[in-house]
Amino acid sequence: MENVIEVENLTHCYGKRVIHENLSFTVPRGSIFGLLGKNGVGKTTLIKILMGFLRPVSGRCRVLGEDSHNLSPAARSKIGLLFEGHLAYEFMSIAQIEKFYSAHYPSWNRDLYYGLVDRLDLPYDHKIKNMSCGQRSQVVLGLIFAQEPELMILDDYSMGLDAGYRRLFLEYLSEYVNDGTKTVFVTSHIVQDLENLVNEVMFLDRGGEVLQTSLDEFMIGFKQFRFKRNGSANTLHRDDVIRNLDISGDNVSVYSFRPMTEVGAHLAEMGIETAGLEQVPMTLEDAFIGLTGKY
Amino acid sequence: MVPRLARYALIVLAIVVMSVYMPFLYHKVSEKKVGKTQLFFSPVIKKFVFREMVGEGHNFVTQDESGNDYDRMTFETLIPFVYYKNMELWGKLPMTIDGRTFDKQTIKENRQVFELKPRMIADRSPRIQVFPLLESKPGVTRLRFPEDAFRMTDRMEFINVDTNTVDQGLTDKFTNAMKQAGFVFPARLTAGRVSILKPFDEGFFVVDANGCTYHVKRVRGEPVVVKTPIPSDLGIRNIKMMENKKKEIYGMLLTNKGDIHLITYDGYGLIKLPLMDYNPDTMDLKLLINPLYRTAVYSDDHTIHAVAMDSRYRPISRYQRVMFSGRTTMADTVFKALFPFWIKTTDKTSGYSRFDVIWNGRLALIGIALSLFFGITVMYARKFSIRKYWPDLAIIMFTGIYGLISVSIIEPER
Amino acid sequence: MLSSILYKEWLKVRLFWGVALVLNIGVFVYLFVDLRHLFTIEHAEMIWYQAFKIGTLHYAYMKYLLVITGVIIGAAQFTPEMIGHRFRLSLHLPVRPNSMVLCCVLAGLLGVAVIGMLDAFMLYTIIARFFPREGAESALLTALPWLFSGLVAYLGTALTAMEPRLSRKFVYLAIAGGFLWLFYQGNDYETYNWALWKPALISMLFIPSVILPAYRYRNRSS
Numbered sequence: 021m022e023n024v025i026e027v028e029n030l031t032h033c034y035g036k037r038v039i040h041e042n043l044s045f046t047v048p049r050g051s052i053f054g055l056l057g058k059n060g061v062g063k064t065t066l067i068k069i070l071m072g073f074l075r076p077v078s079g080r081c082r083v084l085g086e087d088s089h090n091l092s093p094a095a096r097s098k099i100g101l102l103f104e105g106h107l108a109y110e111f112m113s114i115a116q117i118e119k120f121y122s123a124h125y126p127s128w129n130r131d132l133y134y135g136l137v138d139r140l141d142l143p144y145d146h147k148i149k150n151m152s153c154g155q156r157s158q159v160v161l162g163l164i165f166a167q168e169p170e171l172m173i174l175d176d177y178s179m180g181l182d183a184g185y186r187r188l189f190l191e192y193l194s195e196y197v198n199d200g201t202k203t204v205f206v207t208s209h210i211v212q213d214l215e216n217l218v219n220e221v222m223f224l225d226r227g228g229e230v231l232q233t234s235l236d237e238f239m240i241g242f243k244q245f246r247f248k249r250n251g252s253a254n255t256l257h258r259d260d261v262i263r264n265l266d267i268s269g270d271n272v273s274v275y276s277f278r279p280m281t282e283v284g285a286h287l288a289e290m291g292i293e294t295a296g297l298e299q300v301p302m303t304l305e306d307a308f309i310g311l312t313g314k315y
Numbered sequence: 316m317v318p319r320l321a322r323y324a325l326i327v328l329a330i331v332v333m334s335v336y337m338p339f340l341y342h343k344v345s346e347k348k349v350g351k352t353q354l355f356f357s358p359v360i361k362k363f364v365f366r367e368m369v370g371e372g373h374n375f376v377t378q379d380e381s382g383n384d385y386d387r388m389t390f391e392t393l394i395p396f397v398y399y400k401n402m403e404l405w406g407k408l409p410m411t412i413d414g415r416t417f418d419k420q421t422i423k424e425n426r427q428v429f430e431l432k433p434r435m436i437a438d439r440s441p442r443i444q445v446f447p448l449l450e451s452k453p454g455v456t457r458l459r460f461p462e463d464a465f466r467m468t469d470r471m472e473f474i475n476v477d478t479n480t481v482d483q484g485l486t487d488k489f490t491n492a493m494k495q496a497g498f499v500f501p502a503r504l505t506a507g508r509v510s511i512l513k514p515f516d517e518g519f520f521v522v523d524a525n526g527c528t529y530h531v532k533r534v535r536g537e538p539v540v541v542k543t544p545i546p547s548d549l550g551i552r553n554i555k556m557m558e559n560k561k562k563e564i565y566g567m568l569l570t571n572k573g574d575i576h577l578i579t580y581d582g583y584g585l586i587k588l589p590l591m592d593y594n595p596d597t598m599d600l601k602l603l604i605n606p607l608y609r610t611a612v613y614s615d616d617h618t619i620h621a622v623a624m625d626s627r628y629r630p631i632s633r634y635q636r637v638m639f640s641g642r643t644t645m646a647d648t649v650f651k652a653l654f655p656f657w658i659k660t661t662d663k664t665s666g667y668s669r670f671d672v673i674w675n676g677r678l679a680l681i682g683i684a685l686s687l688f689f690g691i692t693v694m695y696a697r698k699f700s701i702r703k704y705w706p707d708l709a710i711i712m713f714t715g716i717y718g719l720i721s722v723s724i725i726e727p728e729r
Numbered sequence: 730m731l732s733s734i735l736y737k738e739w740l741k742v743r744l745f746w747g748v749a750l751v752l753n754i755g756v757f758v759y760l761f762v763d764l765r766h767l768f769t770i771e772h773a774e775m776i777w778y779q780a781f782k783i784g785t786l787h788y789a790y791m792k793y794l795l796v797i798t799g800v801i802i803g804a805a806q807f808t809p810e811m812i813g814h815r816f817r818l819s820l821h822l823p824v825r826p827n828s829m830v831l832c833c834v835l836a837g838l839l840g841v842a843v844i845g846m847l848d849a850f851m852l853y854t855i856i857a858r859f860f861p862r863e864g865a866e867s868a869l870l871t872a873l874p875w876l877f878s879g880l881v882a883y884l885g886t887a888l889t890a891m892e893p894r895l896s897r898k899f900v901y902l903a904i905a906g907g908f909l910w911l912f913y914q915g916n917d918y919e920t921y922n923w924a925l926w927k928p929a930l931i932s933m934l935f936i937p938s939v940i941l942p943a944y945r946y947r948n949r950s951s
Contacts, residue, residue, distance in 0.1 A: 073817050075948045089947075097823035107815055111741050120740075123733035124823055317827050321940035325904065328934050332907035441919035443781040443863050447774060460774040464781075466863060474861050476773035509782045660914045660924070668920045670911075670927040724900055728948065 023082075024049050024171050024203045025070065030079030032065060039065050043079070045222055045232050050200040054214045054235070055207045057224035058312055063207045064104045066224070067175050070205075071101060084171060097125055100169030104176050106157045110149035114142060114159060118166070125167045133166035136192070139185075153180035161189060165196065172196070174206040178213060186210070190217060215304035223311055231311070235304070242307050245283055246273050247297040261286045264310055273300070275310040322725060323706070329721040330714050331658065334672075337717070338650070338657035345646040352638040355603070356610040356623035356631075357393040358412050363621055363634040364393050380634050396422055396605035417606055427559055429567055429577075429602040433664035436553045436569060436595060437504060440666025445474070446509060449516040451532045451539075458511040461533075465489070467502035467521065471531075492538035493531070499524045506554035506566075513558045517565060520554045520578075528554075530565075530583070543583035552595075554578070567602070569595055575611075577602075577628070589622055589630040597664055617641035648678065655679035655715040679715060686711050686719040693723050730824050731832045738806060738836035745805035746840050749798040753844050756794055757851040763787075764859050773859075780864060784917040788852060788868055795848060795879025796909065799841050803886025806837050811890055816946060830943040834887055834936060841883045845876040867918050874912035874921045877929050881909050884935035892942035893949050901942070908932060 025047035032040045039062035047053045055063050068074040070081055072089045081088035084095045091099075109117055114137055122128040140155055148156055157180045164172060172193075178186055190213060196202055208214055214221075215235070222232040233241070242263075249272050256265055256272065261283060264275040276283050280299055287294045302310065352367040363380040377390035388405075391398040395410055399422045402408045409418040434440050447464045463473045463482055471493055473485040493500075503526065507519035518532030518539075526547035532539040545551075549570050556566035565578040568585065573595050576585040593600065593613050598620075600613040608631070609624040620635040656674045690711040694701060701708065704727055711718040764787060767776060779785040810816040819833070820826055852872055857865035885905025892898045911928045915921060 068817075071817075071821065072947060073814075073820065073949075093823040093825055096821060099821075101821050103817060105813065107813065107818055109737065109741070109815075109818060111809070112737075116740055120733055120737050123736075124730055317937075318941055318944035321938050321944070324934040324938040325901075325941060328908060328931070328938065329900075329904050331928075331931055332904055332911075335911060336907055441867075441917065441922060443867050443918070445777070445781055445861050445863050447778065460772075460778055462774055464774070464777055464861070466861065476777055479859060479861065509778070660911065666917060666920065667922060668915045668924045670924040725897075728945065 022049050023047060024051075024084060025053075025205065026080075026082040027070075028080040030066075030069065030076055030081060032062070032069065032074075032076040032079075040076070040079075040224075043230055045230070047203060047205055047220070049203050050197075051220050052197055052204045052218045053206065053220045053222070054218035055205065055222050055224065056211060056214070056308055056312075057207075058226070061224040061226050063224060064175055067104075067173060067205075067207075071099075071173070097167075098170040100164040100167045100172040102160060102164055102172075102174040102177055104179075106153070106160045106179060108148050108156060108160050108163075110156075111147070113145045113147050114140075115144035117148065117159065117163065121163055121167070127168050129166045129168050132168070133162040136162035136165065136188075139188075154182060154185065157181050158185060161192075165192060170202060172202065172204045172206075174204065174208075176207050176209055178208045178210045186213060193217065211305040211308045212303060223308070225312060239302075239304065239307065241277050242275065242302075242311065243277070243280070243283075244273055244275050244300040244302050244306065244310055245280060245297055246271060246300050247287075247294040248272070250293055250295065255290060256287075256292060264313055266310075266314070273310070275307075318728060322727065323710075325725055326710060326718070326721040329725065330710075330717040333717040333720060334654070334656060334658045334714075335660060338654055341650060341653070345650070347644075347646075349640040351614060351640055352619050352636070354612050354614075354619050354621045354634070354636075355394045355397060356608055356621065358396065358605070358607045359393050361632070363623070363632065364390060365619075365636070366390065367639050369639045396426060396607070397603075399423070399426075412607060415607070422606060424561070425604070425606040427561060427564075427604040429555075429557055429564070429604075431553075431555055431567055431569065431575070431595070431600045433596050433598070434666050435555060437506070438552070439596070439664065444505065446505060446507060446519065448473075448507075448518060448531070448533045449511070450536070451516045451518060451534050458513065458516055460511060467500070467505050469500045489531075489538045492540045493521075493529065496529060496540040496542050497527070498529050498540070498542075499527075504551060504554065506556060508556045508558060508566075514560050515558055517556060517558050520556065520565070522551050522554075526551065528583075541583075543578075545578070545583055545585060549576075575600065586628045588628065589624065590620075591622070591633065592620060592635075614638070615641075651675040651678040652681040653679075653716060655683055655713070655717075683712060683715045686715045690719050690722065693719075697726070699727060730822075731828065734819075734822075734824070734829060734832045735836050738833055741809060742802060742805045742837070742840060745801055746844075749801045750844055750847075753794060753798060753848055754851070756791055757848070757855060760788055760791065760852075761855045761858075764855065768859055777860065777864075780860060786871065786916075786918060788856065788872070791848065791852070791872065792875050792913070795841065795845055795876050796882040798844050799879040799882030799884075800886050802837050802840050803883045803890065806833065807887050807890035816891070816943075820947060826943060826947065827940050830891075830939055831936070834884070834939050837883055837887060838880060838936075841879050845879055848872070849876065870922060871918040871920075874925050874929075877925070877932065878909050878912040881905060881912070881932050881935060884932075884939065885909065887939055888935065888942055891939065891946060893946045897942075897945075905935070908935075 023046040028044050030040050030043040057063050065074065069076050070083055070088050072091050075089060083091060084098060086092060086095045112120065118133050122130065137159055140158055148159060161177065181189065197204055219235055221235050221238055222230060224230055248270050258264060261278050262274050262276055266273040274283065284294055284297055350368045352365050354363060354365045357364045360379065366375055366377045368374060369376055377385045377387060391401055395402045399419060402410065403419050409416050445464050445466050447460050449458055450461060453459060462477060463475050463485060465471055465473045470486060470490040473482040475482045501524055502521050503524060504522040505519055518530065521529050521531055523529065528543045528545040530541040530543055550572060551568060552571045553569040554566055562580050565580065568576040568578055573593060575588040575590060579586060588611050590611055590613065597615040598613045600611065603610045609628060610621060612621045614620065618635055618637050618641060622630050623632045624630050654675055656672050659669050659671045659673050662669050687708065690708055694704065707722040710722055780787060810819065819829055822829060849869055853865045853869050856868040888901045888905060889898045892901055
């Protein structure tokens with residue numbers, strides 16, 4: 021299986037602040053890859069590096085077999101890129117922006133664009149700068165679908181989209197990846213949407229920490245356990261068994277990749293009473309918060 | 316590769332800009348203005364005398380050509396025809412020189428100055444070739460601009476100023492008169508003094524296609540055209556007309572060879588001025604006529620020359636000296652060492668702008684060596700490999716300080 | 730594809746180009762009115778004397794008109810690209826980035842040049858109305874360096890806008906500003922008749938130089 025994105029020992033800093041440190045991962049063709057992490061961990065930075073808008077301190081990135089810093093026009097024509105903030109040429113109208121982009125992509129599918137954009141019920145000469153955030157997002161996503169790219173990179177696609185449109189978009193996206201040849205690399209603030217969409221996830225944490233795994237493995241492997249504390253659990257802390265913890269009144273939640281028995285034994289060793297220790301089922305969002313913590 | 320070329324394009328632009336403005340600023344800061352020497356022929360002692368600034372402020376010397384110093388008042392009495400007003404103030408008029416007596420009136424009436432600066436030469440300054448032909452005998456004391464102006468094309472075309480259209484009648488009248496006199500169109504040169512602030516008007520001297528010179532006037536509305544006997548093979552480069560009440564000289568004629576002739580009222584006879592080493596393109600020329608002598612003084616920024624002549628323009632005495640203002644100063648030397656070249660955009664000897672690269676000679680090797688040293692130092696400090704970025708050093712080698720600043724500020728991309 | 734980029738630049742800039750056009754036309758309308766007024770209150774032969782012998786430039790207030798035009802169009806073209814890093818949109822198009830940048834710049838140059846040519850036409854026509862053709866030709870020759878300076882002003886604006894680093898922006902501004910001033914060395918008519926071609930030719934180096942800030946934009950580390 022060929023890799024559409026290959027990142028090897030990528031390191032990047034903003035001044036003294038380390039964003040990525042020896043980050044390595046691959047995105048195989050046909051996968052739907054979700055990049056998750058809190059604000060400021062470097063998701064958008066990574067995308068900028070992948071798309072050649074930023075030069076990393078060290079490391080190698082290849083996209084569609086080409087050095088990401090020197091992507092050829094042919095490679096770029098196969099990449100549909102949604103910029104953070106849904107950047108668009110705001111001085112153009114709905115019709116003008118379609119006319120402009122269609123000239124650049126040989127396999128342009130006009131119907132896909134208008135299929136999405138018509139739902140806005142706006143005249144075609146309506147300028148993008150006069151649209152709301154969500155409306156603009158719809159136009160931009162329409163453009164990306166019409167391009168029919170091999171690789172779609174979507175940086176926080178859900179910004180500004182209402183629930184109905186988000187659902188519609190996910191339907192379009194599922195349709196898009198159906199044939200198994202298209203690849204999607206997506207980030208989103210609405211983690212829940214990704215649960216039914218992605219098959220690979222990568223969690224970025226501050227300081228360059230990374231966890232990459234398939235979604236299934238993650239959902240099976242990463243567990244939440246809950247118990248009530250009776251005055252104890254003050255010494256509870258993160259370690260190599262307890263990935264994360266959350267104490268709310270008497271309710272304690274611990275998160276771990278280990279099975280329940282191991283977690284229970286580990287807590288007992290620490291002198292913590294774990295009455296009523298039980299595993300709690302999680303959604304992807306729960307698991308994400310469990311892994312990265314609430315603010 | 317392409318970004319590298321783009322960088323070099325910017326570096327060239329930066330070098331060009333610096334080579335205009337840095338020397339300009341240097342001169343602004345370092346130039347100590349010392350005026351040009353004033354040179355005269357004294358009819359009293361029959362020698363050349365001069366006043367020369369030798370330093371800032373009012374640091375003058377007033378000497379004669381033999382090196383004798385004079386105080387200011389004595390100096391002025393040596394050239395009484397120049398300072399005749401002071402002579403009167405000091406009660407020295409009337410004065411007698413060589414057995415002849417001169418009072419204020421005589422001096423005034425017999426003084427005349429002709430001037431030709433390089434800028435005034437026709438091909439050294441732009442001039443729109445449309446001229447007013449004044450009425451020579453207006454019947455009133457003051458001259459007036461006519462309501463038409465002429466251009467020399469394949470005819471002498473008059474344009475009415477109010478309608479901005481050709482006045483056919485006037486055009487035909489003058490063109491026919493020109494042709495009848497033998498004029499062959501088109502004209503090579505049209506020369507006249509365009510002004511109403513002159514005592515009277517003598518029209519224009521026009522050189523035709525064959526090199527013959529014609530004198531054209533407008534008298535009571537009618538053309539008066541005279542074919543002058545000025546030789547057609549003289550190679551006339553410029554004629555400067557100077558109407559003067561004495562009515563002895565029409566003006567000065569400059570030939571392609573650099574000779575100056577005075578066009579006289581005596582049948583347009585030419586008097587050639589006996590000038591030596593005169594370069595019309597670089598030197599200001601002044602012809603000072605006074606009751607006894609005629610002195611031609613001509614100078615560039617470096618040397619001043621003079622020839623004193625009698626009333627028939629025969630040379631009596633010559634003199635030249637390198638002016639104090641023309642000496643090479645320390646600032647000049649530093650300039651030549653600092654800047655390998657500079658771009659000159661203005662020229663006081665011309666009405667046209669320039670854009671000429673002036674090389675400063677071998678002294679610049681000092682500046683280049685220093686710049687190279689600093690350039691290599693900067694490259695090492697910034698950890699740029701000389702093997703890879705040798706073109707930057709080559710640029711410094713040819714452009715010195717300009718290149719050093721450019722390549723240092725517009726750094727190479729890593 | 731490049732014609733599509735021209736289309737995009739036109740859409741982006743057309744309002745400001747229109748404003749610049751109106752400004753230029755307005756100045757020449759004023760020139761006409763001003764000259765007409767002058768010829769009403771003064772004797773025509775005196776005005777011709779001032780123009781031809783003294784060297785009064787009756788159209789001197791158009792000196793900086795095309796510089797202003799160049800800056801307007803350059804700012805209108807490139808400032809939107811720099812806000813919010815929208816330049817990335819253009820850089821992601823399936824076109825070679827250098828070709829894309831050059832195409833954008835050529836589009837702007839064309840916009841400035843069209844207005845410049847219109848200025849030249851208006852200048853000639855208006856001057857020829859009041860003065861003989863020699864006067865109109867002289868006006869054109871005199872205005873030629875000012876028209877060139879408009880192109881340099883545009884290119885300098887593009888260069889400065891695209892540069893990601895602030896300190897470098899000042900460097901480019903200084904170079905462009907210094908170069909621009911080279912077209913304003915004389916105060917009389919036709920002073921640049923012999924010398925204009927040299928700075929004009931060298932100023933064409935501004936065109937390939939725009940590749941550098943665009944390249945630096947792509948190679949930023951932050």
